[in-house]
Amino acid sequence: MRLDQYLVEKGLAKSRTWAKQLILEGKICTNGYILSKPSLEIKGVLLESLEQNLTLIPKRFISRAGQKLWHYLEKYPIDCYNKVILDVGSSTGGFAQVLLEKGAMRVICVDVGKDQLDPSLKTHPQIELHERCDIRYFKTSTMHDLLTCDVSFISLHLLLKTLLPLSRRYLLLFKPQFEVGRFVKRNKRGVVMDFNATRQCLENFIKEAQGYGLKVMRIEESGLKGKEGNVEFFIDLQR
Structure with a gap:
């Protein structure tokens, strides 16, 4: 059936x-x-x-990103209650919506874009928004309880060193389409077809993270694929 x-x-x-x-x-x-x-x-x-x-699931998410995070946290809970969380690549606020629902005290949203955050979040008292802000130039003295990251058109390799001093716990969404390089085989929609290249890039990133002293808590394929069909992975790191 x-x-x-x-x-x-x-x-x-x-x-x-x-x-x-x-x-x-x-x-x-x-x-x-x-x-x-x-x-x-x-x-x-x-x-x-x-x-x-x-x-x-009856609820409507602001974006697919929210669906991805919700399903991950339902399966592998991370305590968000009363926590200050930095959301890198906040976009329309899919992650931020879920983090608030999970009890976050405050979510700091950082994104290079402008006017993307959903109106329901833009005026939310527990949201702090930093638009047109590249995380590599973000200034803060706060040690966040958790850092979430969902970025596009840039490799996590280029951001990892920047993210380290911002938290001690990191939940990153690894997107092969922005990690494997331009010359790896893709279909017409841009979906990476070379799974060996994806695996190698993921392994290289994990080795780099471990080189910085980070402990890999979990690597889990996202229950929901990327918009065009790419298989993505959540990486849970801690130091």
Whole structure:
């Protein structure tokens, strides 16, 4: 049985069209994993998992980034309650929204862009916004309880040294499309097709982080792919 049909039969969607929309929006989850293919065959272990732990996510996220972070933290909780968190590459505020929902006392949003943060967050009393600000030139004396990072069009290698003094705990989103270089094979949408290159870049980054004395707490594939279909990874580091 297909996933979309399963949702209809269980009464979670009124039609297969409705079920397909829920699936493509990343709202069907089991044991922390997002099920993103309407045609996914439901049988065996997966069927057992769905019967025991199927989650239909009702909330609307500001962005896909928020969905990615929410699913990661549901599976691997990081204590955000009453914490001061620095969000690098805040963009529309997907990460910031989730961090506030998880109890953050204050979220400092830093982004090189302007007028991107969702209006609901721009006026939020617990948000401190720094627009048109490259994190490499961000000045602060605060030691943040947690640093989250979701950046595009720049490699994490170029930022790691800058991030080190800003926190002791880091949750970074590793995006292969901005790490492997221009000459690695991609499809028409820019999705990296050379998985060996992705693995090598990820390993190199981890070695660099360890060289700075950071402990790798976890490396986990994001439950939701990038917008064009790239497989991305959360890297949890601590010092």
